[in-house]
Amino acid sequence: MKLTRRKFIKNMVRSFLGFLGLSGLSYYYAKYIEPDLLTVKKFSINHSKIPKSFHNVDILQFSDTHIGFHYDLNKFEQLVETMNQRNPDLILFTGDLVDEPQTYSFTDRLPALLNRLEAPLGKYWIYGNHDHGGYGTEKIYEVMSRGGFTLLQNEHTSIQKEGESFTLAGLDDVMLGRPDIEETLAQRSENSFTLFLAHEPDIADQVQRYGVDVQLSGHSHGGQVQLPIYGYLVTPPLAEKYVEGHYRLPDGMDLFVSRGLGTTRMPYRFLCRPEFSIFRLKSPEI
Structure with a gap:
């Protein structure tokens, strides 16, 4: 009998749960410890098109909080404080704010916490599949807007500093939205350094044909669970x-x-710590 992808994933999950069952400590670690072991990834982006005024500018990306699924607002408040301590110049959210918008009990606390994030060059976001899912499109837009974030949905904007600029573009979610790469980059100056936001990373094979310099994505959760030798246990479509x-x-x-940052489907992380990223721009003119 042919093994379908769904059955394969279920078998892998069962195998992992059996693996954890061999050790109560492993189970406890994967469910209660590693999901809280926040890490900060740091990268330098060196590019000939980065203007001089953006040298050493820090861009912070966070993604996939999946609030409501083993990630509550107390954790999110701690995250906000930690991110603010990094003093980012620009903050970017690459989708999946709430795990199930149709069942989540929204309060004023969530947009208030988002509003506490500070970045002098602005705060921008794109839709993820969970943001569109469960009739969450309008609700997530309302929450993010109240939190001081600007949506980029098949469009781009110009990030300005000291009379110079670069292009920031955002694609609608590939799985549940109406993504249009050409529309997103329409009338963009090809000489402008272009930073492209797309929730699902595998769309990069198409995006690269449009002269984009850097793409930032989430969605994968890094596999969420990684096993020695085998690698990623489960990765979602388009990641x-x-x-x-x-x-x-x-x-x-x-x-x-x-x-x-969060988890979905399974409340575990194993050999795959949650993270947010900081990108420091480097200009060749310095």
Whole structure:
């Protein structure tokens, strides 16, 4: 009998749970300890098109909080404080704020916490599949807007500093939205350094054809559970080729994929700590 993808994933999950069952300590670690072991990934982005005024500018990316699924607002408040301590110049959220918008009990606390995040060059976000899912499109937009974030949905903007600028573009979610790469980059100056936000990383194979310099993504959770030798236990659709970290694509585009912060489907992280990322821009003119 042919083994379907769904059955394969279920078998792998059962195998992992059996693996954890061999050791109560392993289970406890994966469910209660590692999901709280927040890490900060630091990268330098060196590019000939980065203007002089943006040298040493810090961009903070966070992704996939999945609030409501074993990630509550107390944890999110701690995250906000930790991110503010990094004094980012620009903050970017790459999707999946709440795990199930249709069942989550929204309060004023969530937009208030988002509003506490500070970045002099602005705060921007894009939709993830969970943001569109469960009829959450309008609600998540309302929460993020009240939190001081600007949505980029198949559009781009110009980030300005001391009379110079670069292009920040955001794609609608690939799985449940209406993504349009051409529309997103329409009338963009090709000479402008372009930073592209896309929730699902595997779309990078298409994005790189448009002269984009850097893509930031999430969605993968880094596999969420990694096993020695085997590697990633489960990766979601459109995050199966590019799962975590930095990739240099054939056309010269750099792709960075975040493991994200929360969990989904399974409340475990194993050998795959949650993270947010800081990118320091480097200009060749300095």
